[in-house]
Amino acid sequence: MITKRMHTAGFALALVLGCSAAWAKIPPPPPAPPMDEKAKAAADEKKAAAAAKEKAIQTAAEDKAVKNFQANMKKEGKPIPKPVAIAAAAPPKAGAAKAGAAKGEGKKK
Numbered sequence: 062m063i064t065k066r067m068h069t070a071g072f073a074l075a076l077v078l079g080c081s082a083a084w085a086k087i088p089p090p091p092p093a094p095p096m097d098e099k100a101k102a103a104a105d106e107k108k109a110a111a112a113a114k115e116k117a118i119q120t121a122a123e124d125k126a127v128k129n130f131q132a133n134m135k136k137e138g139k140p141i142p143k144p145v146a147i148a149a150a151a152p153p154k155a156g157a158a159k160a161g162a163a164k165g166e167g168k169k170k
Contacts, residue, residue, distance in 0.1 A: 096104070134141045 131141050
């Protein structure tokens with residue numbers, strides 16, 4: 062009987078400690094150490110090279126998909142649609158976003 066109470070008390074204590082640990086706030090990560098200009102320029106150059114490589118891979122995949130689509134259309138005897146140029150959207154003005162946020166227009170209801 063006493064062992065059952067001890068097991069129950071131990072389980073309750075473990076549950077309380079587990080819940081308190083689960084709800085504990087995790088501290089934010091420490092700030093990044095400052096970088097010197099050469100290291101920062103090298104990191105930016107590395108990011109730019111990676112972005113260019115990703116863009117080349119994306120373009121190659123798009124070209125492959127278009128060629129596959131056109132080959133399938135040709136095989137089925139359907140007319141191949143001509144590509145249509147689409148103008149890129151203009152980037153939003155920075156002042157418009159700040160003005161909308163100040164009025165409360167950007168908030169969800």
